[in-house]
Amino acid sequence: MSDQLKLDTFICFAVYTASHAFNRVYKPLLDELGLTYPQYLAMVCLWEEDGQTVGGLGEKLFLESSTLTPLLKRLETAGYIRRERSKQDERVVVLRLTEEGKRLQERAETVPGCIIDASGHDADQLARLQAEIIALREALNKSAS
Amino acid sequence: MSDQLKLDTFICFAVYTASHAFNRVYKPLLDELGLTYPQYLAMVCLWEEDGQTVGGLGEKLFLESSTLTPLLKRLETAGYIRRERSKQDERVVVLRLTEEGKRLQERAETVPGCIIDASGHDADQLARLQAEIIALREALNKSAS
DNA sequence: GGTTTTTATATCGCACACGACATATTATGG
DNA sequence: CCATAATATGTCGTGTGCGATATAAAAACC
Numbered sequence: 001m002s003d004q005l006k007l008d009t010f011i012c013f014a015v016y017t018a019s020h021a022f023n024r025v026y027k028p029l030l031d032e033l034g035l036t037y038p039q040y041l042a043m044v045c046l047w048e049e050d051g052q053t054v055g056g057l058g059e060k061l062f063l064e065s066s067t068l069t070p071l072l073k074r075l076e077t078a079g080y081i082r083r084e085r086s087k088q089d090e091r092v093v094v095l096r097l098t099e100e101g102k103r104l105q106e107r108a109e110t111v112p113g114c115i116i117d118a119s120g121h122d123a124d125q126l127a128r129l130q131a132e133i134i135a136l137r138e139a140l141n142k143s144a145s
Numbered sequence: 146m147s148d149q150l151k152l153d154t155f156i157c158f159a160v161y162t163a164s165h166a167f168n169r170v171y172k173p174l175l176d177e178l179g180l181t182y183p184q185y186l187a188m189v190c191l192w193e194e195d196g197q198t199v200g201g202l203g204e205k206l207f208l209e210s211s212t213l214t215p216l217l218k219r220l221e222t223a224g225y226i227r228r229e230r231s232k233q234d235e236r237v238v239v240l241r242l243t244e245e246g247k248r249l250q251e252r253a254e255t256v257p258g259c260i261i262d263a264s265g266h267d268a269d270q271l272a273r274l275q276a277e278i279i280a281l282r283e284a285l286n287k288s289a290s
Numbered sequence: 291g292g293t294t295t296t297t298a299t300a301t302c303g304c305a306c307a308c309g310a311c312a313t314a315t316t317a318t319g320g
Numbered sequence: 321c322c323a324t325a326a327t328a329t330g331t332c333g334t335g336t337g338c339g340a341t342a343t344a345a346a347a348a349c350c
């Protein structure tokens with residue numbers, strides 16, 4: 001048996017399963033809003049700054065256009081955003097919140113608190129852990145690029 | 146603007162993007178072995194203990210049969226495992242490594258070291274961080290159940 | 291200014307991931 | 321012993337994710 005090939009020792013596996021665990025906690029909350037988790041992230045991004053492009057959103061979310069385009073079309077079908085070609089540069093698609101999309105933000109404001117409660121940690125612990133996970137992510141992204 | 150609805154403050158988003166970052170680092174390494182990342186996890190699990198059931202693997206990997214069955218069929222098609230109904234209990238499917246599946250372990254032994262290198266952390270830092278992420282996962286799973 | 295290159299988005303194929311449901315087998319209770 | 325419940329796996333539909341490729345528009349370069 002290898003010294004290294006043990007699931008228990010894989011931090012990647014801890015991250016992978018923690019990501020699924022977050023999804024399970026989010027699911028009932030986001031069902032209320034008619035959003036999936038990645039759709040929720042896109043909406044959070046647009047609530048922070050309306051009128052972003054597909055590419056800009058992709059950079060913030062670390063997602064390709066092949067992932068975002070169908071997701072954004074579903075948000076458009078749901079009535080939360082509009083996708084408009086830019087007049088200045090016809091290659092670019094600008095994303096704009098609809099009135100319904102803006103109203104959704106109010107209903108979403110209770111979500112982060114529920115997640116923090118479910119995490120069983122206080123805000124300081126979470127912030128510290130988050131910073132470490134981001135440092136790990138940046139090291140991995142640097143190595144993969 | 147909400148106090149809470151900011152992507153920067155979401156630990157879930159850090160975990161979600163870190164998980165993707167791991168995948169990007171693993172991809173070229175696992176391509177050599179003809180495995181995807183979830184398939185690799187399943188193989189690691191079977192290298193640790195051959196002859197496990199679908200359900201047993203699912204408990205360890207936190208995956209449903211609806212995810213595992215197609216994945217395991219692909220591993221069978223690739224020639225790495227066999228899926229056999231148990232004689233004692235015909236409901237159960239037992240997973241057994243083929244000779245090729247066993248040989249693959251040797252080629253996989255260099256992978257964990259590459260991942261540790263790419264993480265930019267030493268083994269102690271990773272172990273400490275892993276323990277914290279697992280604690281977070283357990284709290285989330287407890288809350289969701 | 292017309293050709294080439296770059297850029298932004300979209301499409302397609304493949305592989306997860308899960309909830310809801312189906313099927314088959316075993317266990318249970320009268 | 322027979323009906324019912326519980327268990328293990330599988331199927332199906334929906335929604336990611338991404339690599340490879342396509343398309344169209346803008347930029348760069350003779």
